[in-house]
Amino acid sequence: MSAPDSTAPPRGTQRLRRLLVLVGFLVGLVAVTAGCMPELLVPATSGRTYGQGPLDAIREAADRTASANSSCGLSSTDLAAMMIVPTYFEAGGALPSPMTLSRWDNMSGGRTSNANLFAFGRTSGSYVNAFYSPGIGLWQFDSAGGWDMTAAEAIDATNAANQAAATITYRWCNAPAAKQVSPQVRRQYAWGPWFGCSGSGTACEDTFNQLVTSDGKLNTSFDGAVSRTGGMQQRTCNLRGIAESVTCFYVNPALAEGSRGWQGGVYDGTGNSVTPLPKPFYSVRVGTTEYRVWLKEDTGYDIDITATKPVTANARNALTWSASTVLCDTGGRRGYCGNVDPVGSFDGVWQAGPGQIRVAGWALDLDSANPIDVHIYAGTLGTAITANLFRPDIGAIYVGSGNNRGFDAVVPSPSGVQQVCAYAVNVAGGANRQIGCRTITVTGSPIGSIDGFSSKPGSVVITGWVAVPGDPAPTATITVDGVVVAQVARNIARPDVANLFPWAGGTAGYWAQIPVSGGNRTVCLSAGGAAPNALGCRNVVMPTGSPFGSFDAVSAAPGAVRISGWVIDPDIAEPTDVHVWIGSQGTAVRADAWRGDVGSLFPTYGPSHGFNATIPVAAGPQNVCVYGFNQGGGSNVLLACRQVTVPGGSPFGSLDAVVRTANGVVVAGWAIDPDTSASIPVHVYVGPVGTAIIANGWRADVGSLFSGYGNSHGFWASLAAPNTPVQVCVYAVEAAGSGGNQLLGCRTV
Numbered sequence: 131m132s133a134p135d136s137t138a139p140p141r142g143t144q145r146l147r148r149l150l151v152l153v154g155f156l157v158g159l160v161a162v163t164a165g166c167m168p169e170l171l172v173p174a175t176s177g178r179t180y181g182q183g184p185l186d187a188i189r190e191a192a193d194r195t196a197s198a199n200s201s202c203g204l205s206s207t208d209l210a211a212m213m214i215v216p217t218y219f220e221a222g223g224a225l226p227s228p229m230t231l232s233r234w235d236n237m238s239g240g241r242t243s244n245a246n247l248f249a250f251g252r253t254s255g256s257y258v259n260a261f262y263s264p265g266i267g268l269w270q271f272d273s274a275g276g277w278d279m280t281a282a283e284a285i286d287a288t289n290a291a292n293q294a295a296a297t298i299t300y301r302w303c304n305a306p307a308a309k310q311v312s313p314q315v316r317r318q319y320a321w322g323p324w325f326g327c328s329g330s331g332t333a334c335e336d337t338f339n340q341l342v343t344s345d346g347k348l349n350t351s352f353d354g355a356v357s358r359t360g361g362m363q364q365r366t367c368n369l370r371g372i373a374e375s376v377t378c379f380y381v382n383p384a385l386a387e388g389s390r391g392w393q394g395g396v397y398d399g400t401g402n403s404v405t406p407l408p409k410p411f412y413s414v415r416v417g418t419t420e421y422r423v424w425l426k427e428d429t430g431y432d433i434d435i436t437a438t439k440p441v442t443a444n445a446r447n448a449l450t451w452s453a454s455t456v457l458c459d460t461g462g463r464r465g466y467c468g469n470v471d472p473v474g475s476f477d478g479v480w481q482a483g484p485g486q487i488r489v490a491g492w493a494l495d496l497d498s499a500n501p502i503d504v505h506i507y508a509g510t511l512g513t514a515i516t517a518n519l520f521r522p523d524i525g526a527i528y529v530g531s532g533n534n535r536g537f538d539a540v541v542p543s544p545s546g547v548q549q550v551c552a553y554a555v556n557v558a559g560g561a562n563r564q565i566g567c568r569t570i571t572v573t574g575s576p577i578g579s580i581d582g583f584s585s586k587p588g589s590v591v592i593t594g595w596v597a598v599p600g601d602p603a604p605t606a607t608i609t610v611d612g613v614v615v616a617q618v619a620r621n622i623a624r625p626d627v628a629n630l631f632p633w634a635g636g637t638a639g640y641w642a643q644i645p646v647s648g649g650n651r652t653v654c655l656s657a658g659g660a661a662p663n664a665l666g667c668r669n670v671v672m673p674t675g676s677p678f679g680s681f682d683a684v685s686a687a688p689g690a691v692r693i694s695g696w697v698i699d700p701d702i703a704e705p706t707d708v709h710v711w712i713g714s715q716g717t718a719v720r721a722d723a724w725r726g727d728v729g730s731l732f733p734t735y736g737p738s739h740g741f742n743a744t745i746p747v748a749a750g751p752q753n754v755c756v757y758g759f760n761q762g763g764g765s766n767v768l769l770a771c772r773q774v775t776v777p778g779g780s781p782f783g784s785l786d787a788v789v790r791t792a793n794g795v796v797v798a799g800w801a802i803d804p805d806t807s808a809s810i811p812v813h814v815y816v817g818p819v820g821t822a823i824i825a826n827g828w829r830a831d832v833g834s835l836f837s838g839y840g841n842s843h844g845f846w847a848s849l850a851a852p853n854t855p856v857q858v859c860v861y862a863v864e865a866a867g868s869g870g871n872q873l874l875g876c877r878t879v
Contacts, residue, residue: 182353188291244405281420356387365378376416435453470495480570487508506552511543524536595638596665680770689805693742710745719743778868797814806866
């Protein structure tokens, strides 16, 4: 039983608090001398009526418990009345029913764990009435309280009354001093675990006073139609693989004796409504485990449902649900009682190879502890396999059936569109069951050939045709040394093939150029998922090795070096790279320039293997090394190293003229920075006023004097100047490298 929820409505189906361990109290208390049985007032005058079976159980439990604890000052009549009182507020109704099942364990107030009380944790859908009521019986003992009672034991008034008597007596006898100031206060403390009696109201005390006369008699009449088990039926069950011939109990709300107000209301799928009224179920204890089983015969569902948990565990977090049962009600032969058809699932079918399919699923027969056969029919072609592979998911659903109930096998199949069906083969009684059919297009063994085959460095050209029975558009599968490198479409007309094999279509031919690295290689043709060499192979020796070539020339340029040469990698006909290292600086250069001389010497590789590049670099002596970059077999190769001195330094030039004009002055000259062939800035100062210009004017005379720098280094500018004499100075500005600005000259005009 769990602590009462202060936000929950004051329903008779509210739960009890979990109590402290009852030290020294046992449900089976030692019987004492007869004569202390609570006496009934006849005829009763309270207007109250109680079921005869539960009333007898309460009187017996009160007699034993009060006698065993006589020092506490609690009479058997008072204890019996104190036991009866909470049942009016927990089970409810004028005639509380021992079968009462809780209906208010919804998810309001954040109680999301209550979702686990629904079958498979689903709060909506087909199976909501397979609901695991956690509170059971007259006193609504809830699994949250850790009570060692199954649903059946909580319904049985004899068992439940003993527990209620022990609980109330313990609290009465061990009430704190503040709760012993009066019998009324002490009773309210004893009732504390029951929600309906735990508040400050007087309803429970008023009911107690109605039930006890001034001379100590129990003032209630009784109804003989209500038995101790409230309509629950005792039966005998087998649990296959777990227990045989055990006592089980059938709980059907339609057979409940006493008031049935707890059956009212309809679950609307929300978190605030009454919970579903459970369909009929079985309650079975085996050791410390309770099994609650809902059979298809009772629920109308398409599956049996079983919920298990340790008896003393809270159902909200300890339930295990399964979509099956191992229970057989041996009296009525209900549930799983043998001679049933096998069950299973055909999970999938896939093409596994030419004329082959892979099938997977599971199957079992509850009549057998061993794996069963499954017959697979692809069209009319049948194959027998055994469902003996590890499937723990199935073992968890069909408890006691074992885990090795799966199948996953490759079986033969005709080609073309096939319906593939799986049948679980029956053992003992029952019949074979079809567990599924699926449709698949199955292809047969391919046909085709390699008609043409040629090679060049780095690749091969392969031509031919392929066709696959059952596949109107197969591809040609090309492998190199067993590894698929291409799936080539059929798009070349082959009337010769179409004449021989009309079903192959008119464009069965293929053509492909396939990259192939150097060395001894095996190139094979296949199709339709067949073996890589199904349609033939060709062996070829592909050239391989390290690159070779020539570093032909290096020359210095302003701020750069120029390199040229050629390189070939024997593994490929296409260009490769050279890596140029100048000191610690590396640069990749593509060797794809036209070199007719190289192409003439090595016609297999063609002429596109030259390199010619200008690479920026700092001024001064430089060591230039060129490497051929390897592709495929071999390694990078040093072609050569060359020494070169790159010009550099501060700018130089000439201030050719400074001429006064009517509007100012005109300056002219030229300037070069040896670190670059680009035009550079020139700063002109007319007195204190500076002006930046670019020396990019055409000076062919300068270009002819300083080869490599070009002609665009002249400057000319007209600048404002005062009417009085003024000094004009011109500076060549350092633009690259590590030099400094240089004065070209000053003139006073």
